Amino acid sequence: MPIEILQTAKLLDSCEAALAERYTVHKLHLQADPAAYLAEIAPRIRAHAGSGVKGDLIAKLPNLEIIAGFGVGVDNIDLAAAKAANVRVTNTPDVLNDAVAELTIGLMISLARRIPQGDRFVRDGKWLNGGFGLFSELTGKTVGILGLGRIGKEIATRAQAMKMRVVYHGRNRQENQPYVYYDKLVDMARDADWLVLIAPGGKGTDRIVSREVLEALGPKGMLVNIARGTLVDEPAMVDLLVNGGLCGAALDVFEKEPQVPEALFSLDNVVLAPHQGSATHQTRDAMGALLVANLEAHFAGEPLISAVV
Numbered sequence: 001m002p003i004e005i006l007q008t009a010k011l012l013d014s015c016e017a018a019l020a021e022r023y024t025v026h027k028l029h030l031q032a033d034p035a036a037y038l039a040e041i042a043p044r045i046r047a048h049a050g051s052g053v054k055g056d057l058i059a060k061l062p063n064l065e066i067i068a069g070f071g072v073g074v075d076n077i078d079l080a081a082a083k084a085a086n087v088r089v090t091n092t093p094d095v096l097n098d099a100v101a102e103l104t105i106g107l108m109i110s111l112a113r114r115i116p117q118g119d120r121f122v123r124d125g126k127w128l129n130g131g132f133g134l135f136s137e138l139t140g141k142t143v144g145i146l147g148l149g150r151i152g153k154e155i156a157t158r159a160q161a162m163k164m165r166v167v168y169h170g171r172n173r174q175e176n177q178p179y180v181y182y183d184k185l186v187d188m189a190r191d192a193d194w195l196v197l198i199a200p201g202g203k204g205t206d207r208i209v210s211r212e213v214l215e216a217l218g219p220k221g222m223l224v225n226i227a228r229g230t231l232v233d234e235p236a237m238v239d240l241l242v243n244g245g246l247c248g249a250a251l252d253v254f255e256k257e258p259q260v261p262e263a264l265f266s267l268d269n270v271v272l273a274p275h276q277g278s279a280t281h282q283t284r285d286a287m288g289a290l291l292v293a294n295l296e297a298h299f300a301g302e303p304l305i306s307a308v309v
């Protein structure tokens with residue numbers, strides 16, 4: 001009997017090909033009448049491939065055994081519902097650490113030196129009328145990292161290569177880390193030149209970067225969000241960027257992607273990216289391979305490679 005699995009959104013081509021080789025894949029998002037289709041196949045579905053799984057979908061799949069997420073973040077999978085229904089959940093950690101850390105440093109340099117703005121300046125022919133201006137650099141600055149996890153540590157290593165001083169905040173001090181720990185985010189924000197967000201999304205971190213934290217970072221402070229838009233009080237952030245309460249921001253993630261607050265579009269002290277932290281061929285292929293490997297391990301009765309639940 002072939003193993004039947006469910007997909008509810010498009011996945012990477014290489015990942016879809018690997019799934020199709022191994023399983024009977026039902027693609028709900030391609031059906032004319034998804035509800036009717038689901039009602040018919042639901043009892044046969046043993047796995048869901050991909051993230052974005054709500055509790056009501058889990059409730060409709062009586063024989064679901066595993067949700068194999070695509071991405072390290074699991075904030076868009078209802079973990080409580082999965083646990084209650086005895087459904088395992090996996091994610092794709094580690095394989096994306098380098099790509100996300102690279103983009104973080106890239107965004108920081110882009111913001112400090114206004115690289116995208118400089119590119120536009122040249123293309124628009126404005127250089128012919130005078131120089132572009134002077135901006136800031138990373139060297140010698142303090143970067144406060146919110147979330148010194150697997151990706152946070154890769155960012156820290158690279159920030160040191162930029163001759164920055166690294167400090168961090170998280171739920172706990174990590175004994176074996178060489179960086180100064182702040183037990184209050186607002187204190188770290190006050191002392192840092194740069195605040196880099198790389199903590200998980202979800203209820204525990206919702207708007208953890210409040211107006212108070214942003215004001216502590218202050219008019220000379222730079223914010224970098226490479227984690228989740230939900231971490232930040234976005235309206236407060238926009239307000240402070242517009243009014244000079246923050247020096248600048250480099251943002252790869254937003255509260256309601258792909259919607260981006262329009263007020264940011266006209267600001268020169270902002271660098272924007274379309275949630276592309278892990279978006280390289282190398283990394284996305286590795287994420288897809290890990291998703292498939294987790295499913296294979298599960299159906300072979302072996303320990304999961306990266307289990308969340």
Ligand code: 8YV
Pocket residue numbers: 070071072073074096275277278
């Ligand atoms: C996305 C990410 O998963 O891993 C994460 O948590 O945010 C990204 O890698 C990716 O955009 C998948 O669509």
